[in-house]
Amino acid sequence: MPAELVEHAPEGLAVIDADARFVEANPAAVALCGLRAGAVAGTGSPFPPPDADASPTGESTVEWQVAPGVRREFAYVLNQMPGRQLWVVSFRDVTVSRQRQRRLAAIAKAASSVASKRSLVGTLETLAREVARTDSLAGVQVLTTNPAGDRLHVMGAAGFGRAPDFFDKLMECRALGARLITLEALETRKPFVVADRYDEIQRDPAWAPLHEIMRHPRWGWFASVPLLARGEPVGILNAYFAPGQTVGDTELAFLLAMAEQAAMAVDHAALLDRERDVARREERQRLARDLHDSVVQQVFSMMMQARSLGVLVQRGLAPLPEKVAQVADDLSTSAEDVLADLRGMVVELRPATGTERGLLSALRSLVDTTQARTELSVELAMDDSAQEISELDADLLEDVYRIVAEALHNSVKHAAASRVVIHLRVASHGSRRRLLAEVIDDGCGLAGGSDRRSGPASGGMGMAVMQERAARWGGVVRVRDLPSGGARMQLTLPLLTSLPTTSSASANRTVTP
Numbered sequence: 156m157p158a159e160l161v162e163h164a165p166e167g168l169a170v171i172d173a174d175a176r177f178v179e180a181n182p183a184a185v186a187l188c189g190l191r192a193g194a195v196a197g198t199g200s201p202f203p204p205p206d207a208d209a210s211p212t213g214e215s216t217v218e219w220q221v222a223p224g225v226r227r228e229f230a231y232v233l234n235q236m237p238g239r240q241l242w243v244v245s246f247r248d249v250t251v252s253r254q255r256q257r258r259l260a261a262i263a264k265a266a267s268s269v270a271s272k273r274s275l276v277g278t279l280e281t282l283a284r285e286v287a288r289t290d291s292l293a294g295v296q297v298l299t300t301n302p303a304g305d306r307l308h309v310m311g312a313a314g315f316g317r318a319p320d321f322f323d324k325l326m327e328c329r330a331l332g333a334r335l336i337t338l339e340a341l342e343t344r345k346p347f348v349v350a351d352r353y354d355e356i357q358r359d360p361a362w363a364p365l366h367e368i369m370r371h372p373r374w375g376w377f378a379s380v381p382l383l384a385r386g387e388p389v390g391i392l393n394a395y396f397a398p399g400q401t402v403g404d405t406e407l408a409f410l411l412a413m414a415e416q417a418a419m420a421v422d423h424a425a426l427l428d429r430e431r432d433v434a435r436r437e438e439r440q441r442l443a444r445d446l447h448d449s450v451v452q453q454v455f456s457m458m459m460q461a462r463s464l465g466v467l468v469q470r471g472l473a474p475l476p477e478k479v480a481q482v483a484d485d486l487s488t489s490a491e492d493v494l495a496d497l498r499g500m501v502v503e504l505r506p507a508t509g510t511e512r513g514l515l516s517a518l519r520s521l522v523d524t525t526q527a528r529t530e531l532s533v534e535l536a537m538d539d540s541a542q543e544i545s546e547l548d549a550d551l552l553e554d555v556y557r558i559v560a561e562a563l564h565n566s567v568k569h570a571a572a573s574r575v576v577i578h579l580r581v582a583s584h585g586s587r588r589r590l591l592a593e594v595i596d597d598g599c600g601l602a603g604g605s606d607r608r609s610g611p612a613s614g615g616m617g618m619a620v621m622q623e624r625a626a627r628w629g630g631v632v633r634v635r636d637l638p639s640g641g642a643r644m645q646l647t648l649p650l651l652t653s654l655p656t657t658s659s660a661s662a663n664r665t666v667t668p
Contacts, residue, residue, distance in 0.1 A: 167229070167246045170236070175204040178241060187229070187248055189221035205233050205242045216249065223399040226291065228253045251405075254290070258409045261289040265416040274619070275299075275424040276626050279311030279417060286394065286413050287313035290406065293374035293397045298322075298337070299382070299390035299421050301628060302550045306649075307337075307391065308629035311417075314372055314395065319631050323587050323649055324364040333361035340379040341388050346411065348402045352377035353395075376402050380414040384422035392417055451494065458490035513545050514552040518577060521560055525575075529567055532574045540581035544590065547650070554624040555592060555646065558632060561621050562594035562644035570598025572641065581650065588650040590630075597641040601634065621646075 161168055167184030169177055177190070177198045185192050188201065201219035213232070220226050231246035265282045283295040294314025298307040298321075307325075309317045318324070329335050340347045349355075353374045356362045362369075374395035382390035392414040396402060465483040515537065522533045544552070559577060566575050578593040618634070621644075625632045630648035637643055 167244075169200065169244050169246075171200050171202060171205075171242050171244055173204065173240045175200050175202055184246070187221075187227065187246070188219060189225075200244070201229060202231055202233065202244055202246075205235070216253070225399050226250075254405075257289045258412075261285040261409075262412050262416065265413055266419075274623060275420060276310055276623055278420045278424075280313075281311075282413060282417050282420070283311035283313040286392070286410070290394075290400075290409065291397060292394055292400075293372045294395035296321075296393040296395075297382075297390065297417050298393070300341075300388065301548070302425075303548050306629065307341075308626070310390075310626060315368065318368055319629055319647065320587065320649055321365075321368065322629060324368065327364040328362050331361040331363070333359065336377065336379050337391050337393060340381050341391055344381050344383060344386075344388055346378065346380040346407060348376065348378045348407065350376050350401070353398075373398055376400060378402050378407065378410055380407075380410045382414050382418035382421060384418045384425075389418055389421045389425075454490050454494050458487055458494065461486035461490060514547075514556055515544065515579075517556050518559065518579070521556075521563065522577065525563060525567065531567060531572065533563070534574070534576045536576055536578045538580050540583075543581050544579070547590075551628055551648070554627060555590065555648070558621045558624050558644075558646050559592055559594060561618075562634075565644075566594060566596040566598060566642075570596045570600075570642065572596035572598030590646075590648040590650050592646040594644040595637070595641065600636040600640060600642050 161181050164181055164183055167181065167187045169180035169184045172178055177195050177200050180188070180190065180195050182192075184190075185195060190198060201217050203217065214230050215232075216228055216230050218226055218228050227248055228250045229246040230249045231244050233242045233244050235242050264285055279297040279299075283297050286292065287295045292314065295312065296309055296315060297311035299310050300307060307322045309321050311317075325335060325337070329338075336347045336349055336352075353369075356369060357366060375398045376396040378394040378396070380392045380394070381388045382392060392410060394402075394410055396406075461483045465480055465487065469480070518535055522535045525531060525533050563575060563577065566572050575594065575596045578591075578595070580591050582589045582591055618632075621632045625646055625648065628648050630646060632644065632646050634642060634644045
């Protein structure tokens, strides 16, 4: 009877030696561990080598790869056989329950991140990592649409790098005839799951522009889930499953839950941006009006009075002419400096900083204002390609202006520079175009003199905001020292293809189960 019980027991029962190798195992253990029935003895087991001197412990868990892409988690208990260096192990498969626990924890963590993080990039990076870690995926991408809804930008990634030109290359693949599951999911607002997508893409020459980016790490099945906020698509969550993994209802349900959290983060960030824009513009209007109507007029009056006093002293109409003349000269100089600063503030605080009249006009105003209130020589350099910039999205132009203005402010405040050059141009490479903006100064450079990408760890809040503004459009900001002295801020933004309109062919496709 005991032998029959062992033979038909639903849980795994096995004997292992001091090296954690199987000595024998019942049929359930053989099936759970993916062993060959006739070759169990001497095969390595998933259970850690037991410690002969350790006292018995309760149930433990361990992970085991049964086959490529197939992993199981076992809860097990070890008991030493009396007088022998052998241990009996009883174990059961807890993969599903543990996976469910991790998924619930990941959803809760993502929800907490949405509520607590101020950075959309930081939130979506965290979410991508949680999705990849929880289900042991090869890679995850979270892409969002720009405000105009005609481009996608990689805002969170795990496994794969966040290539700034990913969308551009995706559009090149589309032009070559590739089927873009990502865009089909976005257009139809439905999740798509495709088996063995990696091999299909790597064999298809239409995917050549993305072959290198998507080659590593190796993956198999692919799922694309739209991010929907208020019923409208605001992005996509792409999941690349490890070889051997498959996508069932539970996996898809988890992706849908995480996509919902990502969509909430995008929607929340958009609402905050709009609220901040309204508040900033109203405050700028109030400050500009108050400064112009009161402070500027008063300082101008001070300057005129001081100059009049100086004239009177020169004509001998006041006692102690030398002392009064010195005071008058100092007062006049101070008033002129304050007036230049305040005029500069009025220009900078004006709503949208003049980008409604064009980015180039706003930058010229910024250059003139900066030169008027500082001793810096500021030059705005543009080639003929910069004229294309006037046709770009107004929100994009506003972000470009803010990044350049912040970089110029840093040069004025921190670099001890005498000259700054702002260079703006559009560079073309094949069908791809990029907006390039540089702010170069001849100052003291960066601390440590290293090449650094702008971010919270490398330059404070101002630098973090610059990077977030660039990332919103799939761009990047880099700041580096120059060999000749000084520093360069370089902004790169892709300016290429818009998202295609929905075609009847793609809209009618069905989800691959």
